[in-house]
Amino acid sequence: MQLGRPVFFKRLGAPGAEAFAVLFALESFARALLATVIPIEALRFLGTAGNVSSAFFAASLCALxxxxxxxxxxxxxxxxxxxxxxxxxLASAPALFTVPGFESFMAGMVVRAxxxxxxxxxxxxxxxxxxxKKDLSRSEPMRLFYSAAAWAxxxxxxxxxxxxxxxxAPFLLSAAVALAALGYFWFLRITENPAVVQKAVPVPTPLAYVRRYFAQPRLRLAWVMTTGRNVWWVVFFIYVPVYAVKTGLGPExxxxxxxxxxxxxxxxxxTGRLVRREGIRRVFVAGYLLASVATFLVAASxxxxxxxxxxxxxxxxGMSAIDAGGNMLFLFAVRRHERSEMTTVYSTYRDVADIVPPGLFSVLLRVFELPAVFVVGGAVTLGLALLARRIHPRLGREARPPAPLAVGEPAQ
Structure with missing residues (x-):
């Protein structure tokens, strides 16, 4: 009898859902190690939450x-x-963080972004x-599940x-994990799909494929929903550590x-199983509503x-439920011959989400106190809950087999 373990390791040695999940998990761990350290270090350098916001804004603008x-x-x-x-x-940015001085710290933020x-x-x-595409509703939750240990x-x-x-110590470990991910990638010997490369149509300027992307309603909706989701996570990763320090709970x-x-x-x-049963729309609306109410209440407490x-x-x-189907809106909508250009535009959601909250809060926090961050976060997620109602109700849902015929019931 053939055991499951060798089959699993065989899958890890070739491009596929499992291998991409491991790559994503390694990349996530390299970034997760510094996700809390960087805001706390920035607060140590700059002293106020508003100045921390300005630093993140500058780094994300360069990355965009x-x-x-x-x-x-x-x-x-x-x-x-x-x-x-x-x-x-990702490996060289931690080396810059270890160099004394705020200038090298900012350079590390830019290189990392x-x-x-x-x-x-x-x-x-x-x-x-x-x-x-028919396997995306299974492979995407798997990829996020593999990264769960890294972010936990x-x-x-x-x-x-x-x-x-x-x-x-965290910077050195982060660099080592990034290099391990690079080594695993080259072990897989992944190459581009020749059919996609040959059919790709060059686009003259970045502005042209930005216009092309936002001219397509399904792609536009995918970008807005994913950007809004990441805006909330940016608030979470940057301002929750600041919240803990400012309220006396401490960095740990x-x-x-x-x-x-x-x-x-x-x-x-x-949650991936829930998406396949109920569809992306219902899961998104419920997740965003829970996140919105809870985030508003943080500001009041x-x-x-x-x-x-x-x-x-x-x-x-609530937001983690949305992550299971987060990229599916784009992956279902993108056309084969436009993958490279459209994926690049879609991926700007990360940069825009990294830019908008720090840029906004660098101004707001000079007038208001830290609760304003959570008020804005709750408002954004409430707007996304309303916008999610535009998603097609069957998107992401698996086709269900027809019910069996009752005894004596004629076939149609």
């Missing part, structure tokens, strides 16, 4: 400008080199090449290492809360920080 050149870079070289360059960025964009764009293209452990582990081992509590919120990714097999912590964890539970 760089991301629009990725299709050109892919065509001039090859996707595997751009993907590798992204991991080199650009590396993340390159890795995200290229992995999405590989998934579109190797995973059939990484934010707290990073802060714990910085406090108990040394400031540089902030890291633990981020880890608990991210650990709900372990539920993606269940600033005097009782532990109640605020419970509420923000409840909001993360």
């Amino acid at each position: 400008c760089a991301s629009l050149g990725i299709p050109w870079l892919v065509r001039k070289t090859a996707r595997r080199w751009v993907y590798s360059l992204g991991f080199v960025g 650009i590396g993340t964009v390159a890795v995200t764009v290229c992995l999405s293209l590989y998934i579109l090449d190797f995973i059939a 452990a990484g934010p707290f582990l990073g802060v714990w290492l910085a406090v108990n081992v040394g400031r540089d 509590v902030g890291g633990a809360v981020v880890s608990v919120g991210a650990s709900f990714l372990f539920l993606t097999p269940l 600033m005097g009782q920080p532990w109640i605020g912590i419970v509420l923000i964890v409840c909001a993360a539970l």
Whole structure:
């Protein structure tokens, strides 16, 4: 009898859903280790939440400008080199963080943001090449489930290492994980799908394929929904650690809360099954409504920080349900011959989500206190709950077999 374990390892050695899930998990761990450390370090350098917002805004703006050149870079070289360059960025950014001084810290933020964009764009293209559309409703929850351990452990582990081992410890570990991901990628020997490469039509300028993307309603809706989802997660990852420090709970509590919120990714097999049964629309509306109510209540409970912590964890539970089907809106809508250009435009959701909250809050927090962050976060998720009603009710839902005929019932 053939055992399941060798079959599993065989799948890890070839491009497919399992291999892409492992790649995504390694990339996620490299980023998760620093997800809480970076805001706390920025707060140490800059002193106020408003200044932290300005630093994140500047780094994300640089990454957005760089991301629009990725299709050109892919065509001039090859996707595997751009993907590798992204991991080199994720590995070299921690080295910059270890250099004393705020200038090198800012350079590390920029390099990390650009590396993340390159890795995200290229992995999405590989998934579109190797995973059939009919299998996306299963492969996407699997990919998020594999990354759950990274996001559950990484934010707290990073802060714990910085406090108990040394400031540089989480940065060095993050660089090592990024290099391990790069090594695994080259072990897989993934190449572009020749059919897609030959049929791709070059586009003259980035502005042209941006216009082409937003001229398509389904792609436009996918971008707005995913950007809004990431806006909430940016608020969570940046301002929950700041909230913990400012309310006296301490940095380790902030890291633990981020880890608990991210650990709900372990539920993606269940939420993925729910998406296949109920469709993306119902899951999105319910998840956004839960997150909206809980995030609004965080702003009202600033005097009782532990109640605020419970509420923000409840909001993360609602958002994690959305993550299971988050990229499906785009993956179902994109046309085969436009994958490279459209994926690049779609991937700007990460940069825009990284830019908008810090840019907005760098202004608001000079006038209002920290609760304003959670008021805005609740308003955004409420708007997304209303917008989610535009999603087709059957999208993402598996076709159900017809009910069996009753005894004596004639076939139609």
